[in-house]
Amino acid sequence: QVQLQESGPGLVKPSQTLSLTCTVSGDSISSGGYYWSWIRQHPGKGLEWIGYIYYSGSTYSNPSLKRRITISVDTSKKQFSLKLSSVTAADTAVYYCARESRYCTNGVCYSNFDYWGQGALVTVSS
Amino acid sequence: QSVLTQPPSASGTPGQRVTISCSGSRSNIGTNTVSWYQQLPGTAPKLLIYSNNQWPSGVPDRFSGFKSGTSASLAISGLQSEDEADYYCAAWDDSLNGPVFGGGTKLTVL
Numbered sequence: 001q002v003q004l005q006e007s008g009p010g011l012v013k014p015s016q017t018l019s020l021t022c023t024v025s026g027d028s029i030s031s032g033g034y035y036w037s038w039i040r041q042h043p044g045k046g047l048e049w050i051g052y053i054y055y056s057g058s059t060y061s062n063p064s065l066k067r068r069i070t071i072s073v074d075t076s077k078k079q080f081s082l083k084l085s086s087v088t089a090a091d092t093a094v095y096y097c098a099r100e101s102r103y104c105t106n107g108v109c110y111s112n113f114d115y116w117g118q119g120a121l122v123t124v125s126s
Numbered sequence: 127q128s129v130l131t132q133p134p135s136a137s138g139t140p141g142q143r144v145t146i147s148c149s150g151s152r153s154n155i156g157t158n159t160v161s162w163y164q165q166l167p168g169t170a171p172k173l174l175i176y177s178n179n180q181w182p183s184g185v186p187d188r189f190s191g192f193k194s195g196t197s198a199s200l201a202i203s204g205l206q207s208e209d210e211a212d213y214y215c216a217a218w219d220d221s222l223n224g225p226v227f228g229g230g231t232k233l234t235v236l
Contacts, residue, residue, distance in 0.1 A: 045229075112216070118169075
């Protein structure tokens with residue numbers, strides 16, 4: 001059974017960097033075929049995709065957040081991490097890590113998030 | 127403002143069939159497949175439907191997904207009290223080069 005678990009500080013000061021780590025069990029990040037993703041949910045709001053990393057290290061982020069985001073992977077530790085710089089109160093949210101299953105063929109992309117972490121609430125406040 | 131559009135709320139009585147719609151555009155639903163997620167209060171989203179109409183293991187067939195053109199819908203038959211949750215649709219977006227979500231629909235079982 002694949003499990004993901006977020007960890008990191010629950011409180012970050014404005015202008016600082018939010019750092020979260022996701023630890024994966026029951027699967028190998030190095031096995032390929034999956035994209036290890038970050039998604040956030042503002043209080044009482046919907047889901048917002050932040051970005052993903054592939055086991056090779058290639059990453060892609062939501063253009064709305066791209067210049068503030070760093071996503072990295074440590075396959076030996078079965079972990080991937082998110083850093084979001086220059087945070088403001090608008091970055092207060094529950095942050096989820098998730099495994100995305102995606103393949104594209106004949107011009108059609110089949111994408112879904114089949115496993116999720118329990119979520120980590122990060123509050124930005126002084 | 128979510129890329130995919132869902133009604134903010136839906137409701138039904140036990141045993142009823144309810145549907146939740148999800149509207150997108152050519153670059154997402156119009157081209158790629160749709161997935162649906164159920165988020166019970168205080169928990170992480172759970173995959174409910176993938177590839178428009180496929181069930182992950184363990185999901186009852188009371189839940190069914192449909193897609194036509196740039197719209198999709200989730201149908202829940204034999205509504206149960208435990209179905210009370212938020213439901214989200216999602217699809218890959220070719221313009222964003224990433225996945226997009228609907229704003230979510232809060233389902234109330236009366």
